[in-house]
Amino acid sequence: MDNYRKFSVTFAAFLTLIGFQNGTSVPIASDSNGTGLNKLNETSAHIKILYDTDSFKEIHSGVLQFVGADVSKVSLSCMLASDEDAFLSWKYHGIEEKNVRRQKNLADENGLDLDLSSGPPVVRMECFWRRNKTISANTLIYTGENQSPYFFKNEKTLRATVLNLHTAHLPCLLKYPLDHNGDDKELQLFKDGKLVKNDALSYIPERGYHLNLKGLENPLGTYECRVSNSANDVVFVELDNGTFINVEYKGHLEKFYAGEPFLQPFECKLPKDMYEYEFKWSYLWKDGRYTPLNVKDVTNSSDASNYMQRVKITFPETNIVGVVCASTIQDSESSYNNSYRVDVNQPYPPRILNPKDDRPIIYVSGMNLTCVTITDPVTFHWLKNGKDLNNGEHIIESHDYLPYRSSVKLNPTPDDEYANYTCIVSNFLGNATLMRNDYRVQLNTTQEVVPNCITTISATLTSKDDENNIFIDIITSENHTNRIDEIPRFIKWSDILYLIYNTFYLNG
Structure with missing residues (x-):
């Protein structure tokens, strides 16, 4: 941090947004009492934002211009003047936030590295004290050059963001701030060829124009952002007229499926x-x-x-x-x-990937039976001897990724000797009663129960080294007298091809 501090500059706590009056930027720097922070001594509870003068130059108070060689690594730091060891945090303000990558500077606990190479031309970075969030400082960072065209995405057509019937944001961003001393470079907004009066709008450097739609006779029209006396500076803005029309989904589903017969409710508001x-x-x-x-x-x-x-x-x-x-x-x-x-x-018709197997399974304590499918959407249903489970069997389902699965932890009664468990997979494409997989479990409830003895029947998608075979594992305790030694039973090639077809071809 010491390398930053020798280049430190004190910025305003609660620095107000840079306003544009008649198109000219006017910086304002003061604390909450209206006192200029340059008069505060070093023991006062205010924050300094620190930067390297080889990478930045200060245009005016609270406004930095990046002049370094690599905008993919912009480093900043900050400190509390009254406590240099206090831990501080950062906030980011600006459009296209997802394009600005940020990470902590490992050599400085209050340092931050930004990658602005694919982000907007101007961002506002705010540093604040976590213990008292009212103590903060912020600065604007411009990454453009001091030459025309000044507009980011000059001569492009941009989409405005309509917040409600009263306000809208027009993303007309400058790559470099206009000369606040005034040299006839004025930022202006036109609607249908006429200049919009200043009382209907304000300008936020990292956001663009904030437009009061109620101050206009009709908000619908063609908008242009311009810099006067600079013919090359223009950004065309489409007001998102459709935002005045509100369309909402009124159901509860997270997914929709082609051919699904269930009616889904939508509402339009005008x-x-x-x-x-x-x-x-x-x-x-x-x-x-x-x-x-x-x-x-x-x-x-x-x-x-x-x-x-x-x-x-x-x-x-x-x-x-x-x-x-x-x-x-x-x-x-x-x-x-x-x-x-x-x-x-794309929905998949009901199908169970587990291979048919008529051999009985000897029950051991903690046994799970697992049913595997790529059916989408899918509903699992388990039966015991043709009837719904009713003895407190525990079912766990996984729908996060393919293949989907449902596992039932068996809970036999003392009267059970044999049981036939059925997994039913269904959706709107198939008859559920025809899509089933039966598990015949031979129950031996009089045998000695061995602790931590678990048998699991499940479908596993192995790694590429195993040629992506899908197989059924039967795993039992090594020390159980009824140990089942099984070589994994592989699913037929037709099942593998079916999985590949549904997963890749039908999804395009």
């Missing part, structure tokens, strides 16, 4: 003061096509602000990626839509 009272539903396909949706069980309702319609639908194909609701703007021929993104899975 603002009364903007849209006509009409709902047009359609499927959105992977190739971008829209096709009409045959809705069923339509229910209409409304509240003070919105029209609502709830419908129930099914998904005939896996290539469907969205459920779309559209409507028409009042007194207009313009129609807008929004969609709910869906992932429609």
Whole structure:
């Protein structure tokens, strides 16, 4: 940390966001009492953000420009002036957060290494004291060059984020801040060719424009972010009109399956003061096509602000990626839509991978029987002698990854001598009563029980070194008198090919 501290610069605690008045950036640095932090002594409870002057230059207070050679490793540190050994934490603010990789600096407990090579051109890093989160400091980091075009993604068309009927974020980000002393480079927002007044918007350097939609006569239109006197600086913004149309899934399932007969509920909500009272539903396909949706069980309702319609639908194909609701703007021929993104899975017909085996299994204490399948979706059901389990048998199911499995821990009664256990695998593609695997278990409840003696029947997918064979293991205690010595019984090649076909070909 010592190498950073000799380059340290004191930044403002609670540094306010850099505001743009008439297009010009105006930095403000003060503490909670309005006192400039440069007047505080070193024993005061404030935080310093530390950086290497070979990598950064300070444009003005709280704003850094990266000038190093490698933006994939940007190192920062921070310290509490009144306690240099205090442990501090970092927060990140900005768009495209997922593209900014961050990791702790191993040589500095309060240090942080950033990779901004694939992230946005400006980020705000905040360092705060965990014990008292009101004590913090933050700084902006720009990674662009001080030359036109200043806009990140210049001449591109970007999508705005509409938070609600009142506010929207327009991601017009500068790669380098405009000269706050003023040289006629002004950041401006236009709608349909007309300048948007400043009282309807504000600018946050790491987020872009914050637009008050209620300050506009009509929020729908064509937006452009510009730097005046710089003809090359322009970003086109599409207001996400569809966000005004809210489409939600009202069921409880996490997955949808092609051909599933069960009706799934979706609801569309339209603002009364903007849209006509009409709902047009359609499927959105992977190739971008829209096709009409045959809705069923339509229910209409409304509240003070919105029209609502709830419908129930099914998904005939896996290539469907969205459920779309559209409507028409009042007194207009313009129609807008929004969609709910869906992932429609390929179902597998019921099939059990365990091979048939009519030989009885000698029961030992703690024995588990396992049923294995790649059926998706799948419902397991166990029977004992043709009836539901009713003697406290414990069942564990795994649906996290293929192959799926269900295990039942046997719990025989003193009257049991032989028992026939049946695993039934079913879904909407097959008749469950025909898809079963029987386990004949010979019960010997009078034998001496050996502690920790467990027998498991399960399906295992071995490593590539074992040629990906799926086999059934029967494992018993080495010291049991009824030990079963079995060579693993391999599933037929037809079962292996069936698994490969369903897993890879049908999933594309």
